[in-house]
Amino acid sequence: MIQFNQVYKRYPGGHEALKDVSCGIAEGEMVYLTGHSGAGKSTLLKLVAAIERPTSGSVLVKGQNIRSIKREAIPALRRNIGLIFQDHKLLFDRSAFDNVLLPLQICGFDPREAAKRVRAALDKVGLLAREKANPVALSGGEQQRLCIARAIVNRPNILLADEPTGNLDVEYAHEIMAIFQSFHQVGVTLVISTHDEGVLQNFPARALHLKQGELQ
Amino acid sequence: MKALREHLRVLRESLQRLLSTPGASLLSILVTGIALSLPVGGYVLLQSMQSLDARLGTTPQISLYLASGTSATAIEKLGEKLRGHDAIAAVEFVSRDAALKQLQESTGLADVTAGLAQNPLPDAYIVHPKTREPAALEALRDALQGYPNVEHAQLDSAWLRKLEAMLDFGRLAVALLAAMLSFALVAITFNTIRLQILTRRQEIEVAKLIGATDTFIRRPFLYFGMLQGLLGGISAWLLVSGILFVLNASLGDLARLYASNFALQSLTPADSLALLVFSAYLGWLGAWFSVSQHLWQIEPR
Numbered sequence: 001m002i003q004f005n006q007v008y009k010r011y012p013g014g015h016e017a018l019k020d021v022s023c024g025i026a027e028g029e030m031v032y033l034t035g036h037s038g039a040g041k042s043t044l045l046k047l048v049a050a051i052e053r054p055t056s057g058s059v060l061v062k063g064q065n066i067r068s069i070k071r072e073a074i075p076a077l078r079r080n081i082g083l084i085f086q087d088h089k090l091l092f093d094r095s096a097f098d099n100v101l102l103p104l105q106i107c108g109f110d111p112r113e114a115a116k117r118v119r120a121a122l123d124k125v126g127l128l129a130r131e132k133a134n135p136v137a138l139s140g141g142e143q144q145r146l147c148i149a150r151a152i153v154n155r156p157n158i159l160l161a162d163e164p165t166g167n168l169d170v171e172y173a174h175e176i177m178a179i180f181q182s183f184h185q186v187g188v189t190l191v192i193s194t195h196d197e198g199v200l201q202n203f204p205a206r207a208l209h210l211k212q213g214e215l216q
Numbered sequence: 217m218k219a220l221r222e223h224l225r226v227l228r229e230s231l232q233r234l235l236s237t238p239g240a241s242l243l244s245i246l247v248t249g250i251a252l253s254l255p256v257g258g259y260v261l262l263q264s265m266q267s268l269d270a271r272l273g274t275t276p277q278i279s280l281y282l283a284s285g286t287s288a289t290a291i292e293k294l295g296e297k298l299r300g301h302d303a304i305a306a307v308e309f310v311s312r313d314a315a316l317k318q319l320q321e322s323t324g325l326a327d328v329t330a331g332l333a334q335n336p337l338p339d340a341y342i343v344h345p346k347t348r349e350p351a352a353l354e355a356l357r358d359a360l361q362g363y364p365n366v367e368h369a370q371l372d373s374a375w376l377r378k379l380e381a382m383l384d385f386g387r388l389a390v391a392l393l394a395a396m397l398s399f400a401l402v403a404i405t406f407n408t409i410r411l412q413i414l415t416r417r418q419e420i421e422v423a424k425l426i427g428a429t430d431t432f433i434r435r436p437f438l439y440f441g442m443l444q445g446l447l448g449g450i451s452a453w454l455l456v457s458g459i460l461f462v463l464n465a466s467l468g469d470l471a472r473l474y475a476s477n478f479a480l481q482s483l484t485p486a487d488s489l490a491l492l493v494f495s496a497y498l499g500w501l502g503a504w505f506s507v508s509q510h511l512w513q514i515e516p517r
Contacts, residue, residue, distance in 0.1 A: 051425070051516055072429075079427035089422050105225075106428045108218050150426070 001027040001158065001189045002048055007057035009043050009213075017043040019213040021057070025191060027157075030184040032200060033193035035210035041193035044210070045160045048191065049081050050074050062157070079107060082151030084161035088143045090135040096122070096146050097131040103154045121153040122146075125179060141172035148179060159183060161192045165199055177203045223435075230439040233412075234447075241444070244408055248401055248448025252495055253455040255394035256483070260456060262386050264480045276348070276372050278357050280341040283367040290365050291339060297363065298341060303356050308342040315340060338367065350377055398498055401448065405441045405502025406509075412437060413510045421516045430511070437507045438500055445499020449492040457482060 002025040009018040017040045025031050033041045046052040047059045050066050059066040064077060090099050100121055104114040122128045125145035127138075135143055144164060151159060161180070165173035177199055184190050194200065200207065209216040234241045280298075282291065291309070298307045310318075315337045320330075345356055353371055361369040413420070423433055464479045471478045483491070 049425070075424075075427045075429045077427075078425065081427075083425055089418075089425065091419055091422060093419070102423065103426045106423065106426060106432055108222050110218075111221075154426075 001025055001029070001062060002191070003058075003060040004044075004047075005058045005060075007047065007059055008055045009040075009047065009052065010055045017213050018047075018054075021210075021213075021215050023208055023215060025189060027189055028184075028187045030180070030190040030192070030205045032205055032207040033191060033210065034195060034200070034207050036195065039210040040213040041210055042162055043213075045162050045191065045193060048158070048160055049083055050077055075106075079103070079154060080156050080158060082148075082154070082156040082159040084144075084147050084151045084159065084164050086163040086166045088135075088147040090143060090146060090150075092134060092136050094134075095131065096127060096133050096135055096138065099135060099146060100149045100153050103150060107154065117153055118149075121149040124152065124182075125149045126175075141168050141175070144168065144172070144176060145179070148176070152183065156188070158189045159191070161190070163193055163195075165194060165196050170198060173199060174202065226435050226439050227443075230436055230443050233436075233440060234443060244404060244444060245447045245451055247404060248445065248495070248499075249451030249455055251397040251400055251404075252448060252452035252491070253459075255390050255397055256452055256456050256491060257459065258386070258390035258393060259487075260460065260480060260483060262383060262390060264478075265386070266383060267481060276345070276353060278343040278345060278353070278360060279370045279372070280343060280360055280363070280366050281368045281370070282339045282341070283365050284338055286339065286365045294363060294365055295341065298343060298360075303346055303352070304343055305346045306344040308344075310340045310342060312337045312339050350380060398494075401445065401495070401498045402502040402505065405444060405499050406506040408444065409437050409441055409503045409506035410510055412440065413506070413514070417514055420511070420514050424514075425516045433511060434504075434507045438503045441503025441506075442496050442500040445502070446492060446496040448499065449495025452495065453483065453488055453491055 004021050004023050007018055007021040008016070010016045021040075021044065033044060035041055043052060047054055047066055048061055050061075050069055053069075054067050057067075061077065062080065064073070069077065091102070097118055100118045101114060104117060109117070119128060119131070122131055125148050127142060127145055127149060130138065130142065135146060138146060148161075148164070159180070164176055164180070168176065173196060180190055180192065181203060282294070295307060295309060298304055312335050316335045319337070343360065345353060347353060347356070357369050357371040360366060420433055460480050460482050467479060
């Protein structure tokens with residue numbers, strides 16, 4: 001599903017975020033990305049979603065090479081990838097419902113069908129009762145779950161989560177990991193970056209450890 | 217169906233966005249309207265002048281001076297030929313005696329003409345053409361010049377040419393004004409949309425991250441520009457119509473004193489439609505420039 005071959009990523013200014021990274025992630029697999037902050041976890045996720053392009057080497061996502069992907073082909077790629085951000089990236093000018101609706105609007109869904117899907121996604125993350133709330137009014141854990149609902153509403157094959165439990169208490173973190181586990185069970189490919197030891201122990205899976213941009 | 221629904225959704229959203237800042241929206245719509253009403257007003261004035269010129273009904277004349285010594289039968293034959301011509305509405309014959317008499321009466325040159333040993337004036341036909349087109353008139357003059365016994369054909373079209381030249385000048389001035397103010401309108405929309413893109417930066421970033429195409433992101437801005445332009449066009453229409461109404465009310469008194477029913481014409485339905493379509497297009501164009509200029513700069517990091 002995802003294949004890295006001798007990938008280097010150097011940012012303008014000379015910082016080398018990834019050095020000679022080669023690895024593969026199979027379809028339906030759940031994989032952790034671990035390492036200190038600045039080890040290159042976020043960069044690796046950004047390469048998969050074509051937010052950044054590799055400096056050299058190839059990144060294949062569902063057979064498409066991110067290094068040479070055309071600008072026009074990126075939207076279609078991203079519709080197949082659910083992105084979960086540490087800072088949530090929610091829009092505060094609209095309700096929780098409308099935040100989750102956005103990916104479906106982008107795909108041009110029928111409004112009634114879309115509303116059903118949005119409610120199903122909100123139900124899945126336990127926020128159905130808060131659909132009219134503005135994201136500002138939600139707690140950190142609720143905001144994270146809203147971000148997950150938005151990422152899954154379009155039923156993507158791949159979910160990328162960047163430090164999804166980063167700022168949360170253990171209880172919230174476990175709730176969120178349980179949600180991820182349920183996606184893993186229905187065959188979604190999951191890549192979760194984390195440095196949360198508790199999470200790694202309670203929800204064991206293969207871990208890719210990055211250290212200063214190199215895979216250990 | 218899917219596309220239509222999407223367009224309707226974006227249209228509704230753009231309307232809501234306009235209404236959400238009524239003060240700012242009203243101001244930019246009014247500025248647009250005032251800018252557009254200047255050339256539109258000029259256009260209406262020109263149209264009215266043109267119709268005034270048509271209503272005066274004074275078509276130019278062509279005077280045909282006949283060669284001296286032309287026989288009465290030849291004159292009669294020429295008259296018939298002229299009357300049968302397609303481009304000629306009416307023909308008058310002025311004999312040399314009548315012409316001399318007219319000259320004595322009208323110009324007060326009786327003393328001078330009385331001193332003449334013989335009448336120096338030729339017989340003449342005054343031709344009233346059907347057309348008012350300067351070029352067609354000249355062609356007719358040239359044709360008549362070639363008729364037998366016609367010594368000289370003179371077209372009295374100087375005043376018509378002056379009027380045409382003035383109207384042409386007016387048209388050019390209005391066209392230049394329209395071009396300049398259209399540019400201003402595009403610039404106004406450009407800036408409005410630029411500010412909107414900046415304030416909606418986060419939304420654009422998120423939309424790109426979850427797979428929005430450039431078309432999808434561009435669409436609401438284009439609609440907004442188009443809507444603003446259209447409303448500007450409507451306000452220009454209202455402004456011009458209002459001003460015409462007020463002017464015609466006072467012009468009516470003036471015209472009555474001159475026993476004329478002259479009035480400034482209001483915009484025809486076709487002109488009104490053209491104004492609205494054009495203003496909407498200018499708004500769209502400004503938005504398009506702005507979006508192409510600024511949207512690519514926003515890439516998620």
